[in-house]
Amino acid sequence: MATYTPRKWALHGLxxxxxxxxxxxxxxxxGYVKNANLLNERLSEIRAAGKAAGSDPGYAELVRRLxxxxxxxxxxxxxxxxxxGGQSDIGTGRLYNALGEFYGGFEEWKKDFIAVGGMRGVGWVIAYCDTTNGSITNHWINDHENGNLAxxxxxxxxxxxxxxxxxDYKPAEKSKYIEAFFANLEWRVCESRLP
Ligand SMILES: [Fe+2]
Structure with missing residues (x-):
């Protein structure tokens, strides 16, 4: 059974x-690491007891929560x-070009990313790369699990x-947080994720 260990980041002064x-x-x-482990443990116990059944709402909810x-x-x-903390610039290399390709330029990609960030509700904005054609597009993920692309x-x-x-900000100041996010973005890490 997979057990996950929480990671640590030396982030401060952003x-x-x-x-x-x-x-x-x-x-x-x-808390998410702990609960992912707990869910897997609980599901293993149910399977070991021969009680795994999709028709059981308790079992179904545990599976759904994964x-x-x-x-x-x-x-x-x-x-x-x-x-x-913004230690690396986007530059004008591979990532800059890849992000701009679908949107007609890097600045247009960024504008769209910020526009998606203006959506109501809680979730994530992710610039995702489609490995079948290399194109990068911006997506809204509701909660943590709805909208991720296989x-x-x-x-x-x-x-x-x-x-x-x-x-750090009032609810109506979400755009200031988005600005701060970009000011702290580690572009080198993003670039290293390109396939
Ligand atoms: Fe969070």
């Missing part, structure tokens, strides 16, 4: 995202990995649950 927000956010992330807890864990890892690779990952910014 621009516009406080250390307090980061500490609280790391704690939330660890998508929520697992993606809650994994998307936070992508998110913290692509934050650094086989696509996350390139730029932004958390837009309120907990990502509510200690």
């Amino acid at each position: 621009q516009g995202i406080s250390d307090g927000t980061l500490e609280m956010h790391f704690g939330l992330y660890e 998508g929520f807890e697992y993606n809650g864990m994994r998307l936070h890892e992508y998110y913290f990995d692509n934050l650094s 086989g696509f690779i996350p390139i730029v990952v932004m958390d837009l649950w309120e907990h990502a910014y509510i200690k």
